[in-house]
Amino acid sequence: MRAGFLAIEDDPELLQVDRIVEVDIPRGALPNGSDWREIANCVQHWLRSSLAFIPDDTSYGETNLERAFMKCIRDAEPVSQ
Numbered sequence: 352m353r354a355g356f357l358a359i360e361d362d363p364e365l366l367q368v369d370r371i372v373e374v375d376i377p378r379g380a381l382p383n384g385s386d387w388r389e390i391a392n393c394v395q396h397w398l399r400s401s402l403a404f405i406p407d408d409t410s411y412g413e414t415n416l417e418r419a420f421m422k423c424i425r426d427a428e429p430v431s432q
Contacts, residue, residue, distance in 0.1 A: 359398065367402065370407075386430050394419065
């Protein structure tokens with residue numbers, strides 16, 4: 352899991368002056384058997400396309416990121432066993 356989400360930290364497209372963005376993945380949030388790297392890529396794509404339009408009101412940004420994260424989880428393909 353860690354490797355997939357570290358790509359978000361290293362993404363130069365997500366760097367913004369005077370802004371800190373945190374993506375917190377609570378323990379147990381990613382279902383077993385789901386493709387965590389695919390979920391991380393989905394979240395990263397959402398951040399790239401949406402971050403510039405999120406106002407500084409953190410509750411607005413948190414709500415939309417949470418919705419996007421949940422959609423990424425729902426849409427992720429299961430990992431082949």
